Amino acid sequence: MMKKNYIYGNTKHKVDVYVKVHRNSPYLVCMDLSLSQNEVIDPTYLWIGPDGHTLNRKRHVNLTATGKLMVLSFREDMSGSYTCTLTYKVFQNDMESEEEMYRTYKFMVYAYREPDYTFRMSVHFSTIQCSLAANEQFFEELKKILNNLISYLTCHITDPSYKCYSVKQPNRGLVDELFILFQVNPFAPGWDVMCHHSTPDCEDVTNNHIQKARVLIEEFFRSQVTILRHEFQNMPAIHYKEHSFQVTRLDNCRPGFGKNDITHSDCSNCCVACDPGTYSPNNEVVCRKCTNIRIIHYGAKSC
Numbered sequence: 001m002m003k004k005n006y007i008y009g010n011t012k013h014k015v016d017v018y019v020k021v022h023r024n025s026p027y028l029v030c031m032d033l034s035l036s037q038n039e040v041i042d043p044t045y046l047w048i049g050p051d052g053h054t055l056n057r058k059r060h061v062n063l064t065a066t067g068k069l070m071v072l073s074f075r076e077d078m079s080g081s082y083t084c085t086l087t088y089k090v091f092q093n094d095m096e097s098e099e100e101m102y103r104t105y106k107f108m109v110y111a112y113r114e115p116d117y118t119f120r121m122s123v124h125f126s127t128i129q130c131s132l133a134a135n136e137q138f139f140e141e142l143k144k145i146l147n148n149l150i151s152y153l154t155c156h157i158t159d160p161s162y163k164c165y166s167v168k169q170p171n172r173g174l175v176d177e178l179f180i181l182f183q184v185n186p187f188a189p190g191w192d193v194m195c196h197h198s199t200p201d202c203e204d205v206t207n208n209h210i211q212k213a214r215v216l217i218e219e220f221f222r223s224q225v226t227i228l229r230h231e232f233q234n235m236p237a238i239h240y241k242e243h244s245f246q247v248t249r250l251d252n253c254r255p256g257f258g259k260n261d262i263t264h265s266d267c268s269n270c271c272v273a274c275d276p277g278t279y280s281p282n283n284e285v286v287c288r289k290c291t292n293i294r295i296i297h298y299g300a301k302s303c
Helices: 134-153 191-198 202-230
Strands: 005-011 015-020 027-032 041-048 061-063 068-071 078-090 097-113 114-126 156-168 173-184 238-240 246-254 271-273
Touching: 005 015, 005 097, 015 061, 027 078, 027 097, 041 134, 114 134, 114 202, 134 173, 134 202, 134 238, 173 271, 191 202, 202 238
Parallel strands: 005 027, 015 097
Antiparallel strands: 027 068, 041 078, 061 068, 078 097, 097 271, 114 173, 114 238, 114 246, 156 173
């Protein structure tokens, strides 16, 4: 039986482990699953960290008497190879002789963060005509309404824009429509103050806020259909087009982190600490190669 929060080694290949920053790692077990089901005589365990030194008596680890390793308050610079050598005895011929056995297990442990979410949203409004002077005023009022709706979450509307087009609809003539596009961002002024009051690591808080903001905006546009049907006898000059609301999630990684679906396929949606030799100075999702100097640590933010 595999125990929760235990990750067993494998003598045939390395085992990839992903640990969220500022959290404790799961227990890395210096034994493979099949061996753990048998008696092991006189086992000893030697753990070597990414710096090539033994992990005995290190403050940032919890090392048990049965060879299980937990790395505490994991940071990006703790990423790398954690290797354990298990030594134990095997008796032969009814204990007339004994043989010392060795097994080595390699764990590649990576720090990761959740991506920072941003939502790109689009919506259409029918208008009497594209030259209508009220189109611009309507757009400005809509921005204010949406910003007021989500301001308590320290989210705000960014990159808003609109254009007006004549649209030929099936079995109908031409209809003028406002194509409105904007993004919802969780980093409105004051977001960092609110964040750090609750946790040292903010992506969980900001992502929770942006998800709530998305729901509020979706409900706002959904409610426009009910309002049009029940509160207006005559259709307003500018009104929401039903089913036109669309949302796309955009992910960003913090500096020093990036995504790599090939290298980190087991954590493809994670922002993983940039490998040695690479760096990320901004909120992009890809770590860049550094050609000027040799970066030997994980999570570099500059080259």
